[in-house]
Each structure stands twice: as structure tokens, then as C-alpha cells.
Amino acid sequence: MLRFIAWRLGRAALTVLLVLVGCFVAIRSAGSPVDILYPEDATPEQTALLEKQWGLDRSLPEQFGLYVANLARGDFGVSIIERRPVTHIYAEKLQPTLQLAGLALLIGVCVGIPLGAIAALRRGRAAARAAMALAFTGYAVPHFIIAIVLILIFSYHLNWLPSTGAASAWHYVLPAVTLALPLIAAIARYMRSTMLDVMNQDYVRTARAKGVAEPRVVTLHVMRNALLPLITVLGLEVAGLINGSLIVETVFSWPGLGKVLTGSVSRRDFPVLQFGVIAYAIAVVSINCLVDVLYAVADPRVRVES
Amino acid sequence: MTERMPNRDAAVLNLPNVLEVRGLNVHIATDDGELCAVADAAFSVRDGETLALVGESGAGKSMTALAVMRLAQSAAIRVSGEILLRTGEGEPLNLLALNAPAIRAVRGRLASMVFQEPMTSLNPVLRVGDQIAEAIVAHEAIGWPAARARALDLLRLVGIADAPARSRTFPHELSGGMRQRVMIAIALACRPRLLIADEPTTALDVTVQAQVLALIRSLQKELGMAVLFITHDLGVVAQIADRVAVMYAGRIVEEAPVRDLFAAPRHPYTQGLLRSMPNAGRAARSHRIAPIPGSMPSLARLPLGCAFHPRCERAEPGRCDAGVPALEAIGDLRAVRCWRWREPALAAAENG
Amino acid sequence: MLAVLMAVVAVFAPWLTPHDPDATQMLARLKPPAFMEGGELNHVFGTDQAGRDLLSRCIYGVRVSVGIALFGLVIGCLIGTTLGVISGLFGGIVDRAIMMLVDVFISVPNLLIVLVGVAAFGTDIIVLVFLIGLARWETYARMVRGQVLQVREMPYIEASRALGASRAWIAIRHVLPNIASPLIVLLTLNFPSILLLESSLSFLGIGVQPPTASLGSMVGDGRDHLIAAWWVAVAPALVIVAITFVVQMLGDWLRDVMDVRIDD
Numbered sequence: 001m002l003r004f005i006a007w008r009l010g011r012a013a014l015t016v017l018l019v020l021v022g023c024f025v026a027i028r029s030a031g032s033p034v035d036i037l038y039p040e041d042a043t044p045e046q047t048a049l050l051e052k053q054w055g056l057d058r059s060l061p062e063q064f065g066l067y068v069a070n071l072a073r074g075d076f077g078v079s080i081i082e083r084r085p086v087t088h089i090y091a092e093k094l095q096p097t098l099q100l101a102g103l104a105l106l107i108g109v110c111v112g113i114p115l116g117a118i119a120a121l122r123r124g125r126a127a128a129r130a131a132m133a134l135a136f137t138g139y140a141v142p143h144f145i146i147a148i149v150l151i152l153i154f155s156y157h158l159n160w161l162p163s164t165g166a167a168s169a170w171h172y173v174l175p176a177v178t179l180a181l182p183l184i185a186a187i188a189r190y191m192r193s194t195m196l197d198v199m200n201q202d203y204v205r206t207a208r209a210k211g212v213a214e215p216r217v218v219t220l221h222v223m224r225n226a227l228l229p230l231i232t233v234l235g236l237e238v239a240g241l242i243n244g245s246l247i248v249e250t251v252f253s254w255p256g257l258g259k260v261l262t263g264s265v266s267r268r269d270f271p272v273l274q275f276g277v278i279a280y281a282i283a284v285v286s287i288n289c290l291v292d293v294l295y296a297v298a299d300p301r302v303r304v305e306s
Numbered sequence: 307m308t309e310r311m312p313n314r315d316a317a318v319l320n321l322p323n324v325l326e327v328r329g330l331n332v333h334i335a336t337d338d339g340e341l342c343a344v345a346d347a348a349f350s351v352r353d354g355e356t357l358a359l360v361g362e363s364g365a366g367k368s369m370t371a372l373a374v375m376r377l378a379q380s381a382a383i384r385v386s387g388e389i390l391l392r393t394g395e396g397e398p399l400n401l402l403a404l405n406a407p408a409i410r411a412v413r414g415r416l417a418s419m420v421f422q423e424p425m426t427s428l429n430p431v432l433r434v435g436d437q438i439a440e441a442i443v444a445h446e447a448i449g450w451p452a453a454r455a456r457a458l459d460l461l462r463l464v465g466i467a468d469a470p471a472r473s474r475t476f477p478h479e480l481s482g483g484m485r486q487r488v489m490i491a492i493a494l495a496c497r498p499r500l501l502i503a504d505e506p507t508t509a510l511d512v513t514v515q516a517q518v519l520a521l522i523r524s525l526q527k528e529l530g531m532a533v534l535f536i537t538h539d540l541g542v543v544a545q546i547a548d549r550v551a552v553m554y555a556g557r558i559v560e561e562a563p564v565r566d567l568f569a570a571p572r573h574p575y576t577q578g579l580l581r582s583m584p585n586a587g588r589a590a591r592s593h594r595i596a597p598i599p600g601s602m603p604s605l606a607r608l609p610l611g612c613a614f615h616p617r618c619e620r621a622e623p624g625r626c627d628a629g630v631p632a633l634e635a636i637g638d639l640r641a642v643r644c645w646r647w648r649e650p651a652l653a654a655a656e657n658g
Numbered sequence: 659m660l661a662v663l664m665a666v667v668a669v670f671a672p673w674l675t676p677h678d679p680d681a682t683q684m685l686a687r688l689k690p691p692a693f694m695e696g697g698e699l700n701h702v703f704g705t706d707q708a709g710r711d712l713l714s715r716c717i718y719g720v721r722v723s724v725g726i727a728l729f730g731l732v733i734g735c736l737i738g739t740t741l742g743v744i745s746g747l748f749g750g751i752v753d754r755a756i757m758m759l760v761d762v763f764i765s766v767p768n769l770l771i772v773l774v775g776v777a778a779f780g781t782d783i784i785v786l787v788f789l790i791g792l793a794r795w796e797t798y799a800r801m802v803r804g805q806v807l808q809v810r811e812m813p814y815i816e817a818s819r820a821l822g823a824s825r826a827w828i829a830i831r832h833v834l835p836n837i838a839s840p841l842i843v844l845l846t847l848n849f850p851s852i853l854l855l856e857s858s859l860s861f862l863g864i865g866v867q868p869p870t871a872s873l874g875s876m877v878g879d880g881r882d883h884l885i886a887a888w889w890v891a892v893a894p895a896l897v898i899v900a901i902t903f904v905v906q907m908l909g910d911w912l913r914d915v916m917d918v919r920i921d922d
Contacts, residue, residue, distance in 0.1 A: 018762045026778035140902040142854040144861045145895045202426040210441040211414030243769040265777045265864050277770050300476040
């Protein structure tokens with residue numbers, strides 16, 4: 001088990017390293033890092049110091065080493081537009097983003113799993129068909145269109161819910177629902193297919209042959225086995241959730257990281273962008289890592305093999 | 307095999323039927339229309355008796371067993387007939403007429419089933435001890451700790467050493483034979499009157515197979531239950547059965563006490579089966595293994611008349627391909643479904 | 659059928675459009691669609707903030723969006739297939755390195771990759787096509803690698819190897835025919851997600867730049883007029899949804915018909 005965790009951590013670290021390489025290459029190909037990472041009006045002394053610090057006169061691998069060392073020291077540069085360390089900017093905006101994404105994940109799980117389970121158990125009936133049609137829709141419609149439709153209906157037409165900002169609890173409803181809908185669709189689809197798979201397993205028949213009551217058969221024998229692979233899928237959906245949150249936060253003018261990050265692209269504010277990408281990548285990688293370890297703990301078959 | 311031979315027939319005859327199946331039909335709806343997986347099956351099993359249901363795969367044996375347990379239920383499957391289970395004094399239960407809670411109370415308590423695939427028949431994420439205890443908790447008003455303690459006894463009963471440690475393992479940590487023992491322990495948890503064993507040894511090694519058979523036999527003696535044993539292996543039949551019902555293409559074609567069946571099979575199909583079997587039955591001598599030509603027809607396109615006639619060397623055109631023969635009783639203990647069983651050619655065939 | 663219709667629309671856009679998509683008519687700004695009060699049959703979908711005919715703009719938008727998505731699709735497919743073949747044929751450390759790369763791409767949100775790329779290389783259409791193509795290359799790589807590994811075990815491959823056929827030749831001769839149908843299914847199923855990626859980017863204003871308009875950027879423009887003229891955003895949005903729906907259904911259907919198993 002410990003070996004498995006160590007191996008998984010190693011893989012995660014390697015992934016992060018590759019992301020750093022990607023960032024490094026992208027920034028180098030865009031121009032001198034001193035110009036890119038620090039405001040243009042830096043004094044010549046400052047520039048010279050930075051050039052030395054970045055080791056621009058040395059070989060590329062050495063430069064990469066320095067680059068990583070700088071990042072490790074926590075020096076992610078200063079926002080070109082806002083003139084302050086990017087870490088400060090992100091620290092302020094982290095909480096709303098986490099809240100929104102967490103809420104969406106919660107809705108996705110709490111609605112998607114029962115929806116998929118019902119679709120599997122009541123297969124062939126009208127309710128199940130409707131649920132899956134809905135899930136199919138959630139799959140094919142992008143976040144920004146869901147957002148616009150929801151805003152049109154609930155903010156402008158019905159005037160029930162606010163569409164911009166995060167001033168009150170009501171402000172969370174539309175962005176969280178927008179973010180959650182595709183997630184619900186993905187989870188429900190997956191849940192349905194694994195449930196159908198598990199329902200045909202011999203051990204479910206064994207449980208029935210024992211005379212176990214049907215609710216217990218469904219929850220303990222079917223759902224429990226169907227939820228195991230879902231853990232892994234959830235980990236993979238986190239990447240999609242982050243994709244979505246970048247867009248949803250922009251549409252709803254959410255005071256979070258999404259707007260900061262997308263804004264930094266059009267303004268070519270590299271320090272901000274770079275930190276955002278690295279931070280998001282680390283978040284996704286560690287969540288996936290955690291998910292794999294969780295899965296290994298939850299599934300006795302994996303537990304023993306490793 | 308000889309030790310199995312003493313004439314128990316008379317004694318067994320006096321015991322009441324635990325299971326009595328009458329006119330059982332199982333229809334399965336497919337894309338190409340409805341087919342009949344089990345047609346007009348009728349048989350009974352008495353207390354302490356083992357009835358073997360024999361046939362090739364696809365003959366309808368497993369479907370019959372699942373139908374008895376009411377486990378053959380989906381939108382596509384239609385079961386009709388009467389399945390009577392005698393539960394003690396009083397009137398027998400007609401299993402097909404029971405509602406869901408009532409059939410649930412029967413399964414695992416009055417009638418249990420052991421399946422063919424020990425590898426996949428246990429829930430992979432639950433400890434085996436809990437899977438046994440679950441069967442007890444489902445039917446008796448006792449708590450989990452007491453049920454777990456009984457599970458340990460059951461593990462010992464099925465011959466698993468070091469029961470406390472084994473009960474905490476997961477199925478994948480056990481060998482196939484071990485898992486089948488666990489399945490038997492689950493089936494016996496509430497001391498059922500009827501045990502249905504669906505090819506319980508097919509997936510096991512030969513040595514393990516013998517152990518499991520011996521276990522089922524000794525437990526049957528100990529608990530006095532009726533056993534419906536499903537297999538395609540006549541060698542296994544010889545070891546375990548008191549009576550045999552042979553199935554072909556959804557119908558029972560011959561029924562007889564095991565000794566009579568091996569000594570004097572009446573149906574050409576049974577005769578063919580025995581001839582195609584190496585080193586068993588009456589002829590451990592130097593007879594040739596002679597497989598039956600052809601293969602069992604698909605249920606979707608059964609031939610007219612007797613389903614076996616295209617493969618039967620004694621088929622008579624105009625008769626065997628015209629109508630389905632009835633299951634005719636021969637004395638008290640035997641029955642055969644063949645148009646020509648009385649004719650001397652058939653009787654002679656078994657001797658030479 | 660609908661898919662064919664869309665292809666026709668994209669190709670013959672100049673002949674189909676009732677108006678010049680860039681012709682502004684300041685007097686006819688924000689006209690509602692024909693079925694609403696104040697709408698005219700002249701502008702079936704209505705007009706936008708500069709009085710441009712929305713139907714014509716949508717037709718041209720389809721052309722841009724579908725075009726970019728198709729090119730991106732081909733690029734991703736080429737990259738993925740090549741790496742998949744290499745990975746499967748060579749095995750060992752090459753295989754592990756490529757699979758590692760696949761893992762990275764799966765775990766890093768693809769929007770982030772595109773954002774970094776756009777920031778570094780600009781929003782040129784060619785850059786955009788390449789970045790979008792990168793988005794789903796790993797699906798092809800995994801599928802192709804699996805197929806190669808499977809084919810490699812076949813006796814006839816062993817035989818042709820024994821006869822001295824080179825690895826590359828084996829790949830071309832034996833693997834490619836085998837991957838044709840799963841590849842078609844995968845391409846169809848990936849198309850919607852590529853199209854959505856492009857439109858999301860354009861919606862955010864970091865994809866296709868004005869004056870060129872893709873469906874996504876049209877929705878983005880329409881966002882500013884949601885209260886007064888919702889149709890400016892909704893018309894192109896509906897077109898996007900219609901396309902992804904149809905192609906997704908086509909993909910599911912192809913998957914069933916060709917009996918291909920693809921894990922998604």
C-alpha cells in the first residue's frame with residue numbers, strides 16, 4: 001500500500017514537472033522572462049539583478065533549474081497590470097473559486113448519482129428515459145450557453161436570481177447550477193452504465209438467492225460496487241470542472257480565479273497566467289492522486305495487490 | 307459407486323415430496339420472437355433425496371433451477387406452471403404464486419441455491435464472513451454479532467480450517483474450491499429443506515471437485531435436506547444422485563433411479579450420452595467412446611416432432627418428426643419421452 | 659442527414675446567405691427574429707447591435723467554427739495516431755514516456771493548455787487550430803496503441819516479422835486497416851468537444867478575433883445585449899447546440915453500428 005502511494009506520488013510529481021517545463025518553454029518562446037515577468041518600468045539595476053537571478057547568460061537546462069528554484073522560493077513574479085505579487089492576487093480570489101467549485105461538485109454528486117441509479121433501476125420507463133435525455137443534453141451543451149440560458153430565464157425574464165457577483169447566497173445559485181449541470185450529466189451517464197453492469201453480476205443474484213431484501217441488494221450489493229469506479233471518474237471530471245469554472249466565473253463576473261486567469265491571457269499578464277496554470281495543475285494532479293489512493297483503500301482487490 | 311447402489315428406492319418413495327414441479331414452462335422473449343427454454347417440466351424431490359438434472363448446456367437445466375428459485379425474472383422471461391414447496395405440515399407453498407416479500411422469505415431459508423461460478427458469485431467488496439451472516443440476518447431476528455458467530459460455525463461445517471481468520475478475508479483471497487465452500491455455507495445458513503446446486507463443481511479442479519461433492523453429500527445426510535443437483539457430467543451424477551432426470555432442448559426426456567439409468571437407459575439420447583462418456587457407467591471395459599453426431603438444436607429453431615430426431619439413429623420418418631412424444635411412465639419409478647421406446651431395437655441396443 | 663446539411667451550409671455559405679454578413683445597417687439595429695413582433699421575414703433570425711443579419715452571420719460562423727474544429731480534429735488525430743503507433747510498436751521506455759505524456763494531458767484541464775499557448779503565441783488562427791488540435795490527441799494515442807498491441811500479438815504479424823518485414827511496414831500494412839473504424843467513431847465523438855472548446859475560447863474573447871466571427875464569439879458579443887435583444891446571443895448558441903447534438907448522436911450511432919468499444 002505504501003509502495004503504491006509512493007509510486008503514485010512520484011507520478012504526480014512528474015506530471016507537475018512536465019507542466020513546469022511546458023510553462024517554461026511557453027514563456028521563453030514569448031520573449032525575455034525579465035520583460036515578461038516584471039513591469040516594463042523596472043529600473044536598469046532591477047533588470048540587471050533579475051537577469052542575473054534568472055541566469056539568462058547560462059545554458060537552457062541551467063536556466064530551467066533556476067526557474068524552478070525561483071518558483072520553489074515562492075517568487076512567481078509581479079503582475080504587470082496590478083503591480084503586486086501574483087501570489088497576493090490569487091490568495092484573495094481563492095476562496096470564492098473553491099466555494100463555487102466545491103458547491104458544484106456537491107450538487108453534481110448529490111444529483112448525478114441518484115439520477116444515474118434511478119435511470120438504471122427503472123430502465124425502459126419514461127422517467128429513466130427523460131433523465132438520460134437530460135443527461136445527454138448536459139453533455140452536448142457548453143457551459144457558456146447554459147449560463148446564458150439560465151441568466152435569460154431566471155435573471156432577466158423571471159427576475160428571481162442575480163446574475164453577477166457573489167454578494168449573497170442567492171448569487172451562488174446560477175453559477176453553481178451552470179457548473180454542475182454537465183457534471184450531473186457525466187456522473188449520471190457513468191453511474192447508469194456501471195449500475196447496469198453490476199446488476200447483471202453473479203453476486204447480485206447470490207444476494208437475491210439468500211433472501212436479502214431488495215433495498216439492501218440495491219444499496220449494499222449494487223450501488224456499493226458501482227460507486228467504486230465512479231471515484232476514479234470523479235477525479236477525471238475535476239479537470240472538466242476547472243475548465244468550466246474558468247468560463248462560468250467569467251460569465252457571472254465571479255470574484256474568483258477564473259476571471260483573473262482568462263483576463264491575464266488577453267492582457268498578456270504572464271506572471272499571473274503562469275501562477276494560475278501551475279496552481280491549477282497542482283490542484284488537479286493532487287486531487288487525482290488522492291482519488292487513486294482513495295480508490296485503492298476502498299477496493300479490497302487493489303488493496304491486496306499492491 | 308457400488309456403495310451408492312443399495313436399493314433406497316423403496317424407502318425414499320415413502321417420504322413426502324419437498325419440491326414438486328408441475329407443468330413448468332419458461333418462455334424467453336427475444337428479438338426473433340419468443341422461445342421456449344423449458345417446456346412442460348415435471349419432477350419432484352423428496353426429503354433426503356438427490357435428484358440430478360442432466361443435460362448439455364442450453365438444455366434448460368439452469369433455467370429450470372432459476373425458475374424454481376424465482377430468480378429467472380426479467381421483463382423478457384415468462385414462467386408458468388406450479389412449483390410446490392412443502393414446508394412442514396400444512397399446505398405446500400406455490401412459489402410462483404407468492405408475492406415479493408413472501409418469496410424473499412423462502413429464498414435462503416427454505417430453499418437455497420449454489421451457483422456454478424464461485425469466482426464471480428461472491429460480492430468482491432464484502433468479507434466472506436459478513437456475506438454468510440447476511441443470509442442469517444435476512445431471515446432470523448438476531449443481531450450481527452450473533453450472526454457472525456454462526457457464520458464461523460458454518461465455515462467449520464463446510465470444512466474450512468481457521469474459520470475466524472477466513473471469515474475476515476475477501477473472496478479474491480480464496481481459491482475457487484474455498485469460495486464454493488463459502489457459497490455452500492451461505493446456502494446452508496438457515497438449514498433449508500431444499501438445496502439447488504447448479505453445476506457447483508464445474509469450474510473446479512478434479513480433486514477439489516471430489517471434495518466439494520463429498521461435502522454436499524455428507525451435509526445432506528447430516529441435515530436431511532432435498533438436493534436438486536444440476537450437472538452435465540454423468541460421472542458426477544453417478545457419485546451423487548439418487549434419481550436422474552435427463553433434459554434435452556428444454557424437455558425432460560427420461561427420468562429414472564440412477565442405478566436403472568446407468569444399467570438400462572431407455573431414451574436414445576441417454577444411451578448416446580452414456581456411450582459418449584469415458585470410463586463410467588456400466589462399461590468401464592473396453593468400449594469405444596462414441597459421441598452423438600451433430601449438436602443440440604438452438605431453441606430458436608427446434609425441429610418439428612421429437613427435438614432429438616435429427617440426431618437419433620432410430621428416428622422413424624413420419625412419426626418421430628411429426629409430433630412431440632409424451633413423457634410415458636414405465637412402472638412407478640421411471641419415465642421416458644420417446645415414440646419407440648417399447649420397440650425391441652432400442653432394448654437390444656443397450657445390451658450390444 | 660443533418661450532418662450533410664451542415665456540411666453543405668458550411669461549404670456553400672456565400673451562396674446561401676440572404677445578406678452580406680458584415681454589412682451594417684444602423685437603422686435596422688437589434689431587430690427581433692421574424693416570429694416576434696417587430697420582426698421581418700427579411701431577417702429571419704433578426705439583426706445584431708450593428709444591424710447585421712444574424713442568419714447570414716450564423717451561416718458564416720458555422721463555416722469558421724466547423725472549419726477550425728475540423729482542422730484541429732485532423733491535427734490531433736495525426737499527432738495522436740503517430741504517437742500511438744510509435745508507442746505500441748516500440749514499447750519499453752518510449753511507450754512509457756508517451757503514456758506518461760498522455761496522463762499529463764488527461765489530468766491538466768485542456769483550457770489551461772490553450773490559454774498558455776494563446777498567451778505565448780498569440781491568437782492567430784493557425785496557432786488556434788494547433789492548440790485546439792492538441793486538446794484531445796491523447797484519446798487517439800490510447801486507442802491506437804491498444805490496437806497496435808492487440809495486432810502485434812496476432813500470429814500473422816509474427817509470421818511477417820519472421821519474414822523480415824520492418825516495424826513501420828507492419829504498422830502501415832496491418833495496423834491501419836484495423837484502426838479505421840474505431841478511428842472514425844473517435845473522430846466523430848471528439849468533434850463536439852473540439853467545437854465546444856473553440857467556441858468557449860472565442861466566447862471568452864481569446865479565440866477567433868474580430869472581424870472574423872465564429873459562433874462562440876457571436877454568443878460572446880450577444881452577451882452585452884441580453885436584456886434588450888436576447889436573440890443576438892441565443893441564435894448562434896442554438897446553432898452550436900444543434901451541431902454538437904447532431905454530431906454526438908451520429909457518433910453514438912456509429913459506435914453502435916460499427917460495434918466499437920471506446921471508454922469515455
